[in-house]
Amino acid sequence: MLADCLEAHFFGLRDTTGREATFFPPLAGRNLSLGFAVFAYIATGERRALGILLASFSVAGVTDLFLVASTPGVAGTKVLLHALKCGIMAYAGGALLDYY
DSSP states (O other), X not given: OHHHHHHHHHTTOOSOOTTGGGGHHHHHXXXXXXXXXXXXHHHHTOHHHHHHHHHHHHHHHXXXXXXXXXXXXXXXXXXXXXXXXXXXXXHHHHHHTTOO
């Protein structure tokens, strides 16, 4: 449980209890599975599928952004980094779909 609390601190959530930290391992699993899908699409040359995945997964980033931004005591840099990641994923997804 201590490791989960330390992971929460890494994501910008400072005063995390053991109960609140229980959703961080599934969050890590979600991100790991996204990484595997990205590598698979790159390896197989599925450019459009990768674009759809990145553009649609930016929605998850937005929900994470609102969670971090609504948590008291979170450093502004953590919120800014979440916003930047959302923008990069949405832009990269659109670029792979030839929207830009």
